[in-house]
Amino acid sequence: MNGNPIIEGFVEAIELIITLDPQVVEITIRSLYVSLTATFFAALIALPLGALIYFYEFRGKHAVVSTLQTLYALPTVIVGLIVFLLLSNVGPFGFLRFLYTPGGMIAAQTVLIIPLLMGLTVSALSGIDRDKRYTITALGASRLQTVMTIIAEARFAVMSGVLLGFGRAIAEVGTVMIVGGNIRGATRVLTTAIALNTSMANYSLSIALGIILLAVALGVNIALSLVQRR
Amino acid sequence: MTIIEAHNIRKSYGSLEVLHDVDLLVEEGEILGLIGPSGSGKSTLLRLLDLIEPANAGELSVFGIDTVTDRGTWLDLRRRMGMLFQRPVVFNASVYDNVAMGMRYRGAPRDEIERKVKEALEAVGLSRYIKSRALDLSGGEQQRVALSRVLVTDPEILFLDEPTANLDPTSTATIEEIVTRLNREAGTTVLISTHDLAQGQRLAHRVGVMIEGTIAQTGPSREIFREPKSQRIARFVGVQNIVPGRVVAQREGLTVVEAQGKEIFSATSPPADEVEMIVRGEDISLHRRKPGYEEAENLFPATVTAIEPTAPFVNVAVHCECDLVALVTARRAETLGLEIGMEVWVSLQAKAVHLIPQAGR
Numbered sequence: 001m002n003g004n005p006i007i008e009g010f011v012e013a014i015e016l017i018i019t020l021d022p023q024v025v026e027i028t029i030r031s032l033y034v035s036l037t038a039t040f041f042a043a044l045i046a047l048p049l050g051a052l053i054y055f056y057e058f059r060g061k062h063a064v065v066s067t068l069q070t071l072y073a074l075p076t077v078i079v080g081l082i083v084f085l086l087l088s089n090v091g092p093f094g095f096l097r098f099l100y101t102p103g104g105m106i107a108a109q110t111v112l113i114i115p116l117l118m119g120l121t122v123s124a125l126s127g128i129d130r131d132k133r134y135t136i137t138a139l140g141a142s143r144l145q146t147v148m149t150i151i152a153e154a155r156f157a158v159m160s161g162v163l164l165g166f167g168r169a170i171a172e173v174g175t176v177m178i179v180g181g182n183i184r185g186a187t188r189v190l191t192t193a194i195a196l197n198t199s200m201a202n203y204s205l206s207i208a209l210g211i212i213l214l215a216v217a218l219g220v221n222i223a224l225s226l227v228q229r230r
Numbered sequence: 231m232t233i234i235e236a237h238n239i240r241k242s243y244g245s246l247e248v249l250h251d252v253d254l255l256v257e258e259g260e261i262l263g264l265i266g267p268s269g270s271g272k273s274t275l276l277r278l279l280d281l282i283e284p285a286n287a288g289e290l291s292v293f294g295i296d297t298v299t300d301r302g303t304w305l306d307l308r309r310r311m312g313m314l315f316q317r318p319v320v321f322n323a324s325v326y327d328n329v330a331m332g333m334r335y336r337g338a339p340r341d342e343i344e345r346k347v348k349e350a351l352e353a354v355g356l357s358r359y360i361k362s363r364a365l366d367l368s369g370g371e372q373q374r375v376a377l378s379r380v381l382v383t384d385p386e387i388l389f390l391d392e393p394t395a396n397l398d399p400t401s402t403a404t405i406e407e408i409v410t411r412l413n414r415e416a417g418t419t420v421l422i423s424t425h426d427l428a429q430g431q432r433l434a435h436r437v438g439v440m441i442e443g444t445i446a447q448t449g450p451s452r453e454i455f456r457e458p459k460s461q462r463i464a465r466f467v468g469v470q471n472i473v474p475g476r477v478v479a480q481r482e483g484l485t486v487v488e489a490q491g492k493e494i495f496s497a498t499s500p501p502a503d504e505v506e507m508i509v510r511g512e513d514i515s516l517h518r519r520k521p522g523y524e525e526a527e528n529l530f531p532a533t534v535t536a537i538e539p540t541a542p543f544v545n546v547a548v549h550c551e552c553d554l555v556a557l558v559t560a561r562r563a564e565t566l567g568l569e570i571g572m573e574v575w576v577s578l579q580a581k582a583v584h585l586i587p588q589a590g591r
Contacts, residue, residue: 131315131317132319134313134315136331138280138308138311138313138380138389139312139331139332139335139379140305140309140332140336140383141335142305142335145335149321149331152323156322
């Protein structure tokens with residue numbers, strides 16, 4: 001064959017996807033598994049914490065929210081480095097033997113998106129305006145009923161935050177590369193596989209994985225717009 | 231029985247003082263209208279009385295229970311009251327779920343909730359929307375949902391904060407009708423704030439005027455409109471003529487006030503030497519020629535200086551040593567054939583001339 005390697009790559013990539021190439025399927029499933037699990041745990045921790053920050057008045061509340069917003073842009077390699085150090089043999093959690101396992105990657109991505117989910121939860125709840133809060137109080141809600149009503153009312157905005165967190169997790173390469181180590185058949189995910197195969201001039205596999213990653217991102221966006229239209 | 235008793239209420243947000251020296255007594259079963267310009271503290275006062283937020287100082291009893299010493303009773307007291315806000319508030323749920331909210335908070339049984347919600351939606355004419363998403367309704371419909379949501383909780387006191395501002399006439403009429411009926415049939419005490427003077431007059435048994443964070447005057451609306459206690463109140467209730475003058479004599483039970491050389495009789499006993507005459511434009515009658523038989527104590531010729539139509543009425547400014555503005559119907563203005571520079575006769579009853587002491591003297 002003497003065609004353009006990029007066009008050939010595209011053609012082969014489509015083939016890989018259509019034929020459900022085992023390597024492509026395996027990497028895609030692992031990517032989804034790691035990021036979905038990380039999003040689940042992050043939501044489990046961040047949503048109640050975000051709600052606590054919103055509902056309780058304390059000194060330095062404003063500073064906490066600003067810090068969270070700064071951490072939205074937390075560099076993934078920094079989180080990777082920190083989690084790596086924590087999980088390494090010399091670190092405090094070395095005994096867990098999480099380094100270079102999907103479990104470690106889940107932990108790293110969880111840490112990465114917790115600030116984002118917390119911050120977005122606070123702003124989702126803050127989106128419930130004063131008149132609504134007055135109305136809830138005036139209708140005779142107890143403290144707990146007030147909290148439940150506000151959370152229920154903000155549910156779609158909170159869900160958008162969770163989707164954004166998942167989008168950030170599945171698209172990032174820094175933490176999974178450092179903590180997972182991109183081990184074939186064990187910790188290789190979409191982003192790390194694309195990075196590796198591109199540097200090895202293995203374009204078709206990179207393009208195939210890239211298309212899948214884009215499709216996932218697109219899916220998240222469609223879900224977001226559906227949720228936000230509510 | 232006095233159902234709300236407030237003394238010396240004060241409320242600030244940061245350095246902004248919103249309410250000060252508020253004293254208010256509300257009798258069970260009355261409709262009290264709170265009128266006043268925007269920013270005079272009407273909404274804040276209603277929120278304090280509904281125990282949505284606490285005052286900074288003062289005494290407040292609701293249903294005869296002191297709310298300042300006993301904060302533990304607030305939720306129970308609040309559940310005996312209800313409030314409708316100016317901006318329609320609905321939650322992202324079905325109309326049914328919106329109306330059921332207050333009853334669910336109170337732990338009402340499911341079948342009772344269903345019965346009362348259906349009844350309430352029937353009353354506001356929204357039965358067909360019971361399963362619709364409340365956010366899809368128009369502003370007027372949303373406000374009617376909000377009203378049903380309050381009504382199903384059977385409030386003993388109902389607070390309405392400018393409930394019909396920016397609403398279409400149909401929704402306004404529905405809401406006014408329901409509120410009056412509720413007051414008449416269930417004996418619900420109603421406090422309604424409004425900047426619509428006509429609405430205040432139409433609905434309320436008694437009116438309180440709020441000016442700059444305090445209640446400046448309370449009384450039957452007739453009294454507020456005809457005998458305002460101060461210039462500010464007079465201006466707010468739409469008095470066209472506030473004329474400074476001085477008391478020169480008292481004759482046959484009437485006070486004679488001189489304003490720019492013109493003597494005018496008033497039935498008010500003089501509150502001071504230097505006074506302001508408060509005369510509503512609609513109390514001044516204009517005639518083409520000197521009326522043969524006229525009961526009014528003040529009768530004098532004048533010249534028309536300006537004609538300003540404010541359908542269905544016409545403001546007519548006349549000059550007769552002092553300047554006055556009369557409010558006549560458009561039809562009457564046509565019959566009189568009014569034009570600028572024309573000579574007319576002005577008649578004005580002494581009891582329509584209210585006197586207050588001049589401000590700042």
